[in-house]
Amino acid sequence: MFEFHDPGRLVDHDLELVLVETDPGDASINHVPAYTFMMRLSETRVDVGRIQLRVGSTDHVVTYAGHLGYSVYPEHRGHRYAARACRLLYRLARSHGLRTLWVTCTPDNAASRRTCELAGGKLVEVVSLPEDTDMYRRGERAKCRYRIDLRLPP
Numbered sequence: 001m002f003e004f005h006d007p008g009r010l011v012d013h014d015l016e017l018v019l020v021e022t023d024p025g026d027a028s029i030n031h032v033p034a035y036t037f038m039m040r041l042s043e044t045r046v047d048v049g050r051i052q053l054r055v056g057s058t059d060h061v062v063t064y065a066g067h068l069g070y071s072v073y074p075e076h077r078g079h080r081y082a083a084r085a086c087r088l089l090y091r092l093a094r095s096h097g098l099r100t101l102w103v104t105c106t107p108d109n110a111a112s113r114r115t116c117e118l119a120g121g122k123l124v125e126v127v128s129l130p131e132d133t134d135m136y137r138r139g140e141r142a143k144c145r146y147r148i149d150l151r152l153p154p
Helices: 057-065 081-088 090-095 110-118
Strands: 010-012 015-021 034-041 047-054 069-070 100-105 120-126 142-149
Touching: 010 100, 015 047, 015 081, 015 120, 047 081, 057 100, 057 142, 069 081, 081 090, 081 110, 100 110, 110 120, 110 142
Parallel strands: none
Antiparallel strands: 010 015, 015 034, 034 047, 047 069, 100 142, 120 142
């Protein structure tokens, strides 16, 4: 049985991650257990985005969905909040035995691709999405796959 861990305080200067939800997952729809955090500015308490850590290495997560999913609200983009938030979750990922994280994004999303690189990811390949995925049904056709090796120092 999966057990969620206390993430502790996750802070990088003015950015903190606030746990808002844990999801036990549902294997029937390719969902693994996940933590969802708000990205929040410490001093102003303004939420600037969300980030999710998916704990499980199913084929779907590793190839298409990724272990990390993030979104920064449009008015707060350009401050590297997503890359910093990714790095804040590495200790929690390690505590669950993850040694490699995969992050995916669409090939035309230059900002997300840069975030993957700033978070320490290395582009491995671009894969086509299968037609039976919800991502494909939303209009996506391919994903860039970035690998982050947690065995190496950030």
